Amino acid sequence: MVKKKYIVSETMVVKLSERVDTFSAPELRAYFDELLEQGTRNFIIDLDEVSFLDSAGLAALVQLLKHARQAGGDVGVVLPENENVQRIFKLTKFDRVFNIFTTVSAATGAV
């Protein structure tokens, strides 16, 4: 699920992969909470290699966004080229709530 994390320009990039779903979401929420507790405020969540995202996975991202913004930060999301995951963001209108990018390099310059 969490494939790797690295820092670019004071922004934490978290690369996820495969299924981000109701099974993996609790672990992901705990992972995000830990990063917030360590003081991270700005995130890029790279979903480029995510093959499946359900509402529980989406909820983990929305909760991170809420907490990061409360702490004065923000969250950008890199969506995969695959339209399936993009469709979930559009249907729920979260493509208007998150800052959406097509690449990490575009995202790290913006958050």
Add this chain to the structure above:
Amino acid sequence: MTSNIKNTLTLPAQNSHLHVVSDKLAALFAQAGLSSYDDLLYNVQLAVQEICANIVKHAYAESESAEIHITLEITGQPLQVLVETRDWGKPFNTNDAPEPDLDQPQVHGYGLFLARQLMDQVLYHRDGDQNIWELQLAISD
């Protein structure tokens, strides 16, 4: 393309097992010669995932000994995908699942909404001690 293919499975009602339904649906689409219909397959996989996740969380309240019985079918002319789930948990109450206000982002409450958006039809009824969800999606280009 082949019509009238059916597969049934019984899963432990646990989130760790729900990916199996996605795998079975992919196999069913492949068997029916529908491997190129990635977007439709994803819609069905996600809709069924959301229904099953709701069963685990709400109908069974994460009881570890519970089961979900699932029937997956590709049938008809024109072709359609039919999915039926049966569980023996608490009855579903529509009032517990209000439609999300998409202009007021919230953390939870999108599961059933997504299932309804992605399928042509999502029906629920109670039969004795069983909850039955029926999902239908036409297969079209």
